[in-house]
Amino acid sequence: MSTKNLIIAFGGVSPEHEVSVLSAIQAISSMENSQYNLVPLYISKSGKWFTGNQLLELETYKDLSLLEENALQCAFVKDDIGRTHLKQQNSSGLFSKPKSYPVYAVVCAFHGSGGENGAFQGICDFFNVPYTGSDVLASSLGMDKVKAKQVCVANDIPVTDSLDFYESNWETDQETIIKEAEILGYPLIVKPCSLGSSIGVAKATSKDELINAVEMAFRYDAHLLIEEAVHPLMEINCSVLGTAQECRASVCEKPLGTTETLSFKDKYQSGEGADKGMASADRVIPADISSELTEEIRELAIRTFKTFGASGVARLDFLVNAETEQVYFNEINTIPGSFSFYLWDKSDISFKQLIDELIEIAIQNHQQKNGRVQSYETNLLNEKAVKGIKGLKGIKN
Structure with missing residues (x-):
């Protein structure tokens, strides 16, 4: 592969969408004179995938609706020999051919759910492309x-003492949760379980403040964490x-x-x-x-x-x-x-x-x-085909 296409992936369906854009543009700026051909992969707030040179510039993101009208939709695809490409799904000219970029590696610049949580990393694993950062398990745990x-x-x-609960628990047993939280002692910190950038996080010094903080945090997540404050x-x-x-x-x-x-x-x-x-x-x-x-x-x-x-x-x-x-x-x-x-x-x-x-x-x-064994050679399906569908009934989980 003579040209190394470096895919910069960012945006995503997340309250931290704009923060992701800033991190991506910073990375792009730092790599302008690198050996790579920089190809943006912007995921909009609606979940659509876009590419195009204009997405390399911060100015483009001042109007996200206009961006979606002008940018080119794209997707990962496999070619005839199994290589993954980022392929434009439409083109601007009647006789122009959508561009396709064989993927050398993906720089993940997501923040928050839908990108930092292992979901996009799973897509990269499925398409067998290298990507920066942690794998699916570490990303989801983090x-x-x-x-x-x-x-x-x-x-x-060492971690602070805490308790966690779901919105359904809060609806049915609010007073018990409050009592358990108060055992930790005020002030308390209320957090959505799966967000970053301090979004939805609040400090509570009384029961009323605790209830308000919980109700606010449920706007972002159905699973909350209450911690003792340091x-x-x-x-x-x-x-x-x-x-x-x-x-x-x-x-x-x-x-x-x-x-x-x-x-x-x-x-x-x-x-x-x-x-x-x-x-x-x-x-x-x-x-x-x-x-x-x-x-x-x-x-x-x-x-x-x-x-x-x-x-x-x-x-x-x-x-x-x-x-x-x-x-x-x-x-x-x-x-x-x-x-x-x-x-x-x-x-x-x-x-x-x-x-x-x-x-x-x-x-x-x-x-x-990829250096590990990726498949197990066996004639299992051939054996089952000989026996027919009735032979599958004897298989136990």
Whole structure:
């Protein structure tokens, strides 16, 4: 394959749609002078797949309705020899032929449900194409805050006490849930189970605030998590790059917010250049904490990354009691905003080098997977065909 077509996949049916677009455009900008032919794969809020050179520019996303009218729909297809292509499904001219791009690798720049949760990774696995980031299992575990905490508890990774419940539980047994939550003690943090970017997250200091926070969070998810709040709180984040077999940690950061719990606005609409995604947020890098605490968090970040079986680049977020310096795992972001390049930049790795390494890891993971036995040679169906359909009745599960 003389031209290496690098598919940048982003957008998606998610409340974090716009954040994904920002991360993708940043990655595209960093790779403009690379060896790759950059091909955008934008998934709209309605779930349609689009491509076209105009999708490489941030200006295009000012009017999403107009974008859908002008962009070209596309899909993954297999050619006659089994290679996966990203193929345009329509063309602009009467006699023009829809373009088709053999896929070298896919850079996943999704955030939130429908892209960071393993769903798109499953599509890539089905079409047998290399993709950056974690696999289906690690992605889905990382997105599910309840399952993530259960994995941590099983592996002695410290987490805050919590309870979880579904909307149906809330409708039938609200008072019991409130009583169980109050045993944890106010203030409490209410979170949707499967969202990021602090969307739907609220702090409650009373029963009324708790009820309001729960009702608001149910707008985004049917499964909620209530956690005890860490106070006084200091948030420290650390990125990890590599595979579950071999990885390394970045410097730590201390995000700064207008409230003790960072909001969506703090993360994406603060600081200078708010169109830069997570890179625009106010933060201290390296975090102004002791060297002992820094190393503890970096080591815990690596251990957690390996425990989840993550791959590529992830950001591990930790809650720290500012007085006792007790550290608690908060969440793993398997596709972090802006790919956490601002942390690796402080670790002497440029954004382009970061994306290059993510692609290299993706290719290695893909080669290792395809080096295994993919089918089991047997004449089972031939034997069953001889016996006919009646012979299948004797098969037991």
